[in-house]
Amino acid sequence: MSSTDPTPQSDSHLLGAADIRELAAAFGVKPTKQRGQNFVIDGNTVRRIVRAGGVTAEDSVVEVGPGLGSLTLALLEVAAHVTAVEIDPLLARHLPTTVASRMPEKAKDFDLVLSDAMEVTELPGPAPTALVANLPYNVAVPVLLHMLQTFPSIERTLVMVQSEVADRLAAKPGNKVYGVPSVKANWYAEVKRAGAIGRNVFWPAPNVDSGLVSLIRRDPPKTAASRAEVFAVVDAAFAQRRKTLRAALAGWAGSPAAAEEALHAAGIDHKLRGEMLTVEQFAAIAEHKPEAAR
Template structure:
C-alpha cells in the first residue's frame, strides 16, 4: 500500500517549508491516513478518473487520491506548498498523475483537464463561495465530497423549514442534491481546529434555469434572507417593485403566498418569482 502522510511527516514538511498554518488561509492539515482513505472511499473515487482538489496543503488528501488511482488536479494558493506538492507525490507515490495549479480557487476559471469529481478539505472561511464558483465554472464536475465546518455543512444539506435552511442551502440546490456524509474528528488535524467538521456530498443535476435566471434568482434569495423572519411581501419589496403591494403582485403571479417566508420555499419557487418579476 502506498504511503500517506502521518503526524511526523506533516511536521517535517511544515518545518522544511517554514510553514506556520494560518487562520487567514484556513489551513488545518489532516495527519490521519484512515481519515484520508475514508474520505476517498466515501467520495467513490474511481481509478483513472480526473479529480479536482482545492487547498491540498501539504498533500495528505492528495496522496490518498493518487493512491486510489485518480488523476489529480490540485489548486493551491500558497506558492511554497504548491511547489513542494509534486516532490512529495514523487517520493511517496511515484508514477502517479498530479497537476498543480498555483492560484486562488475563487479566481480559477481554467484547468489542465476536465475533472468529474471534487474531493477537498476546503478552506473553512470561504467554503461556500468556493463551491458555488467551481460549480458555476466547471460543468464537468458531476459529484463530490468536501470537508467543511459542521455548521456550514448542515446549512448546505438543510431541508426547507429547518432552522439552518437559508442562502447556502438554496444556492447549492440550484446545482444538484446535497447530503451530509459523516463527521470528522478535530483530532485528525494539525493544528487542532476549534470547530467541528463534516463531510458533505453532492450529485449534480440539471440546472433549472439559464445564467440570467440564476443571477436574478440568487439576488431574490439574498433579499429574502436579509430579514429572515419577515414575510416575503416585505423582505422582497425592495427588489420586487419597491413596495409590499408590488411584491405581493409578483409573488401571486409566481404562485407563492405573499405571507410565506423564505425558509419555506425551495429553489424552484424562487426561480418562479424571478421569472414573474422579469415579466413585469
C-alpha cells in the first residue's frame, strides 16, 4: 500500500447482527411494530447511507429514530456533529453509552433528544445541515415534512423509508403514484430515489422492501400565497384524485364555478386532475382563491 492510499476503515466499532441482538437482550429491548422499529445490522449498509447522504466533515447531522445506534455510529465516523432524536425512553437511555463505549473520541460530538420528532422545534448543538435517518415507516412522511419545515438550515436529506413511500416522494407529475407527499416534498427540495435496501439487513426483517430518498433543499416556488395556503390546495386536489380539478376544488373555492374561475385565472385547464400539476401550478391556484372563500 502506498502512502497516498486511504487508510481502510475498521468495522470494529460498528454494530453487526450479533452486536444488535446482544445489546437488545442486555437492554431488554423488544422491537415494536407500533414504532416501526427495524434495526439495521449491516455496517456496509449504514456506510452506504452516509455516502448517499453526501455527509462531510463539516456537517452537523440530525438523525431521527436512531434505535440501537447502527446508523449513528456510521454518521459519527464522518460528520462534525450528530444529534439523534429518539422517542423510545429505553433506547434513548442507552444510546449515549453505546456511542461512548464504541467511539469514545466522538462522544463529545453527539447529542441525544428524547422526544417525538413531530414535536421537536429546536436542537442542541450547531444548526443541522443534513438529515439522515432510517425513518419509522408508519410516520415517515409527516416526520420528514416537519423536519424540513422546522429546520431550514437542513440542506441535504437522505432517508430510508418503505419502498412504496420512496416512490411516492420521488414521483413526478403524471406518475400514477404522484400525490400529496410528492408535491409537499417538492416544495422544499429536489427529490429523487437514491437506491434500494434489501430486507435482510434489518432485525427484525420487515415485511416490505425499503428505498433511499435524496432531497436537496431548494427555494420554494415564488408565490404570494403562503405555504399553508398552497398545501390546502394540494390536500383538496388529491382528496378526490379521480375527479377533475373543477370538482375536487369546489369545496376549497366555495363552488365548482368558483373553482373553475380560480383555475382559469391561474392558467390551468379545469378538466385536469391534481396528479398532472407541479408544485408551482398549485401555488398559482392558491394565489387566486376567491375572496368569498377566504
